[in-house]
Each structure stands twice: as C-alpha cells, then as structure tokens.
Amino acid sequence: MVEFKINGRKVQGEKGETILDVAKREGYDIPTLCYHEKLGSDGRCRLCIVEVQRGNRRRFVTSCLFPIENNIDVYIDSKDVILIRKTILELLLARCPGSEIIQHLAAEYDVTETRYTKDIDKGKCILCGQCIRTCESIVGVSALCMSGKGPAKKVTTPFDEPSDVCIGCGACAVVCPTGHIYIEDRGGYRTIWRKKFELARCPQCNRLHAPIEQLEFISKKTGVNIDELMICQNCK
C-alpha cells in the first residue's frame, strides 16, 4: 500500500499504480488525450501533467505514467499546471482548429481562441499514437507508424504507401480520440489509409459487414473457417 496526498488530501493506492489511476478512482478530474485505459500511454500529449513535491524538490510529471510513491504531495491544478495545460490546449487549437474535443477541452480552461496561425495541413491529428498502439498490440499487424520529426511528424503507413499488412479493420479510427482517421464504406468497398478493401457480403442477410482481408486475417489467426466468418454478427 502506498500513501500520498492529492491536493492536500490523503489517498492510497497499490504499488505500481500511476497517479492518474488513483486520482480517477478518488474522483479527481485530470484531463487526458493520449491516454487510453486499455492501451496505457506514452506521455505524448502532456495534458495530464501534475505537480509532484517531495521534500524541497518540485517536478512536473505526466500523471498517466508516474508511479505513485509514499509521502509525495501531488497538486493536480497548481498555477503552473494550469499554465502548462492552457498552453498545450492553445497550441493544439492552432494545430487542429477543426477538432471539437480540443475546442471543448480548451473552453473548460477558458481558452477560446489561439494566438497562433492555424494549421491547415494537420487535420485533427494530435499525434497521440493510440492508433499505432492499437494496430500493433490489439490487432497485431503494425500497419501504422510515425514518420518525420518535429512539426512535420505524422502518423502514416510506411513510406506513405498503401500498407501490405493493413486489414482494413478500422480499429485505429475507432480508438482515435479526435476523429482524425478517415474511413469510408461505399459501393461495396472500404477505403482507409489510401487502401481499398472489398467488403464481405453476409450470405444470409446480404449485408456488407467487414473487409474480406480482415476476415481472412481472423481465419488465419483463429483457425475458424472463412465461410463461417463471412456470416455477419447479426445472423450468427
């Protein structure tokens, strides 16, 4: 058992838990963007930063990653923490002016306008990396990556080409916190990441339900016959 304080109040957690784990359980509201309950975090967006004091040492850590320690004092909304969050949100407003979730979060911190020139080429992507983590650790194909560095960094498929390994499952689009990833189902085809997938038609209800490549992938992984997988979830 680890005991420490959040905003002056004593709280407890298990060794190995993060500040965010405990804070959420205790009802504290720490904003997050790149954190996902099942996928964890890489500490990219920095929005969940909190101030940690131990003795005379004061530091700013991402609560989604920092393992709790005995006798630390955590302040989740100190003056500097608020400045960091406001700054991040104003910067993200300029990067992704079309993102509703960022507008919403920013408004909660009284940031309604950005002083910076708005980007027109970044879409709604905040480079949180959840799509990449999902593709790699949940789907198991690693079709996505980050390329470039600095402001030019982006999420893409290797060499910006249609990926050999992408199965068109769309898990990346589901997990994306800002709705940046474009997925289109039209005329019996799904288009995602510049690749076109033929959708499977359920032999029973005639509904288009999943890319054939995805069903083949599942069949290969699980050993379930592809004909069985062609039947949609509703008809099973």
Place this chain on the structure above:
Amino acid sequence: MNMSLEQLDSITARYTNRMSYYTKIVRICCGTGCVSSGSLQVYEGLKKILEEKGLTETVLVKQTGCHGLCERGPIVVLGNDEILYQSVGKRNIEDDISALIDTISDNKIIERMLYQGEDKTKRYISPKDIPFYAGQDRIVLSLNGIIDAEDIEEYISLGGYRGLYKALLMEPAEIIDWIDKSGLRGRGGGGFPTGTKWRSCRNAPGEVKYVVANGDEGDPGAFMDRSLMEGNPHGVIEGMIIGGYAIGSNQGFIYVRDEYPLAVNRLIKAIESAREYGLLGKNIFDSGFDFDIKIFRGGGAFVCGESTALMSSIEGKSGEPRAKYIHTVEKGIWEKPTNLNNVETWACVPHIINKGWEWFASIGTPHSKGTKVFSLVGKVKNTGLIEVPMGITLREIIYDLGGGIQGNRRFKAVQTGGPSGGCIPEAYLEMPVDFDSLTRLGSMMGSGGMIVMDERNCMVDVAKYFLKFLVEESCGKCTPCREGVRRMYEIVDRICNGEGQRGDIHHLEELAHAISLGSLCGLGQSAPNPVLSTIKYFRDEYTIHIEEKRCPAGVCKALIRFIILPDKCTGCMRCSAECPAHCIKGDKKEVHVIDETLCIKCGNCYDVCRFDAVMIE
C-alpha cells in the same frame, strides 16, 4: 593474444626500440578540420619526397588526431613539440613541403610557417610557448595529436591499457569509490556525478547490464567528441572496459553519428585491434572478466543524443525519448540496467585509475573536478579545440587562449551548452567556468560548445537561429516541444522582420516557462534557454526591434539598409566588384551608390570597404 602486463611491457620496449631508429618524427594533424584544409595532401606529398630522397628509414611521418588549433590548419609538429608549423600547404604546397624537408634535413626553421602572435611582432617556434596551448591542461586530449589513432601499440606504449590492468586488480566497488571521490561528473551535458550513476547501475537487480558511450554529438559548432573519437579511440574504449568491470557489465555499445565517418572507422579499427590484442573479449588480462563493444551508427537526429532516445534507437525503434520516472540505470536498453556516459567522461576514467582519484580531484573547482574539452568557435581569433581546467575564467578562454575577438571588435556574448544552453554577456567574463556557475547564469556546460559573439551579432537573430535548429530537431513526440518551440520561432522571426508587437516578450517568456516545465525530455525542457537567456541579458535589443523597428547590430535584414557615405567613398570600386547583386554603381574615383531596390543586404560591401564608407542604418 592473451594480454598480460609483460606483454604491455614488451610492446612498449619494441615500440621504443622502433622509435629510436628515427632521427625526426613529423606529426601531421589529420583531424577533420585539418583534412578539410588539405593535410592529407601534405602527408602524401611529404612521404613521396622522403621516399625519393631515401629518408624514410630515419624520418617518421605520422597522421595524428586533432591538435586543436584548427584555425591555423593544416598543423604540422616536428620532433617532441619542438617546432609547430601552421597553415602548411595552404599557400603553395610544393614550397611548403620543400620547406619541411629543409627543416627535417638541415634543422632550418622556416619563419613564414611559424605561428605568429597577435601583435605580429613575435613568431613562436614550439607549440608549448603558444598561448593557445600554454593555457591548456591536456588530460583527455593528452595523446590527441601525438599518436597515430590506428596504432594500438603506440597507445599501449604511451601508457595505454595500464589503467585497465590496474583496475582489474581492484574490487569493482573500490573503482566506483575512486570515481566517486575523484569528483568526475558527466561531460555530456547534465554534469551528473559519474560514481553515483555507476553505483546505481551496479546495484540495480539483473544479470545482464549494458554500458554505453554517447558519441552522438550534434550541437552546432561542437566537435569535442568527434576529435576525441578520431584522435584517440582507445582512450574511450579503455574507459568503457573499466566501467563495464566496475558496474558488472559484459557488453558495451558506442553510439556514434554516421556523419562522423572518420570517427566510425577509427572506432571500428580500434575495437578490432583491441580484440586482436585480447583487450576485448574473453578473460581480459586473465582476470576472468569478459567484455566486448559493439558500434551503433546514429542517423543524425539531434534528439538521439538524449539518453533514452539513444537507447530506443539502439533497440531499433525510432529515436524518441521516454519518461525517466524509472531510471535507465535500472531499466535501459531492452529493459536491462544501462549506464550511459559521454565519450569524454569515459576517456577520463583510465587517467583517474592510473594517477589516482586524489590527482583528478586536485584539478578544478570544489564541485567540478578535472578538465573540460571545449570547441571554441565563432568570432574568436583562434578557433579550435581546447582542454582547460574547470574554474578557468571565460576571459582566459576567449582572450588568452582564443586570442581575443576577430578584427579586435568588441566582445558581446558567449553561447555555451549548445542549443539548450544560453548566451552569457560581458559582465560575466571573469566568472570561473564550471557546471554550476554556467547553470546559475541561465546557460549550461552542455557537452562543451562555446560560440563567441561580437558586437555584430544580433542576439534576437542568435535566438532565432537556435530556435530554428530546435524546431527542426525536435523529435515531435510531445506537444509542448513540437508545437511550442515552433511558435516561439514564429514570434522571434516576426520580431526580426520588424513585425514585433508589444507583449511579444511577455508572451515568449510565458510560452518558454510552459515548455520548460511541460516537455518530456531534457531537450524540450531546455529548448527555451536561448530565448530566455537573450531576453535576460539583452532585453533592450528585443525592445528596440519591437518598438523602434531597428536592429542595433545591423543583422536583421528587414530592419537595416546599407548606404555609402559620399564624403568617405574614394571610388576604389572594391565594393562594386564584390557585390553579388551588382547593385553598386559608380565609376572609378567617383562616389559609389547602392541601388536599394536590388540590394540583398548581404553585407559584402560593408566587409570589404577599407575606408569605412559603407554604413549600416
């Protein structure tokens, strides 16, 4: 080969014997700086003539690592520091080589190739007398410029690998204790106590541990690590083996940037010969200790000099830093305890073991021991590589060793610590240089870059330069650094373009504060330093740019114009000949005029005018 103390002695005896046949030894600097000014041609040319004259039996010509005085390269040193010739082959290579032959065969000293002091009255014969060298204390660089970096026997004969032999007879804990007491701190930037780091790694649970040398030097204007790896790679390797033994690691990695091809090649050769001589591999010096080193070439991302990004890169992942809430000495490469030090830190280790911690601790200041290698560049007369004791003042470095400011202009600031460092103004020239004093001034030691600036450097422009570098080199992982630094750049760029607004300085300070607190890694956290330190010490310059739309240093092109003063212009036509835009009109002995509509504000006319007739307004 199974190495032993007797082997070291017999190699040394063989070498001493070999050297005794030579009546003259000529050391030609073949560090990157001198190579680019033609030292390899001097080497080849001299060898050829010596062969023709049948002198190769008695005269040894050697390629060595960097001698340091890059400004005057190619550097050639004869005998045991008897004569230093500068800029050899630069004017006329045949003449200079035959002059070298005259010195070699007739001991004739060639005046014109000697180093000349600033006052142009005195020429120096021995490098020992040249202030640039006399003010130095060379420990890490002691063999740079002396030995052939590719000859392990020469390194051994001049005391190499004896520190390792001694260390392997000591207990690991005792070695760490020595490193602790020596006061050695990390030379790569942070200045973390090396002994503490080693002990944490040794005590970290786990069978497999790694030691890493960080040779991913990427600061603009810095070449300390490069010169060290090129000039004396065995010094780094010996330090790493000792560290591996002390920490309990059998595998080392050297991470070196691929843009340093000579360093990479010399390290590869050095590792191969160390293996061949039984100094790497199994059962080194019959101690039962095994150790080997693998080289990783970095792709040139600045961020890969950051320890966790470097480790990601070694793992084959993209070079992005990670949070260090669990230290790399506990979970580093492949989650194994990993001890990373800069190459210069490793190179200090054999000297500490050889000469004792007391000796090392006797050099420097109370909290920064030993020496530090700096690359001294910018507007200083003697640019080059220096190694000085900690605690030396900035004035001594810039004026005594560096020879002062080019063109005897006024000193304005010195930028230390690379892009993460800051600019220190004239008021602090007397300050002794060490880790803590530089940090107190809002700069840092960094890995040892030192860029000297004069009155013709605009500090807002300097901040802009470093910001541009940092925008390009941000890895882009975390929001404050990726998005914030480029916005800082936009603001500073606006100020330089005469579009600064009231409130910009405050905005920069606030943004800088958020970036330094909120960024993931040390690079992001320190990225605002160039702006913060220039605002701190040169706030007026920012204000003048913003309020008066003027650049006092005459640098920011949008804010300046060049004019020719009619009463001073003699019509010599020099400026018009040098003008790349062909926008200066005027006949011989007539007053010249700049067509401002065509002027690209390059400043050539200002630089070449001998009558101070060109003015920046």
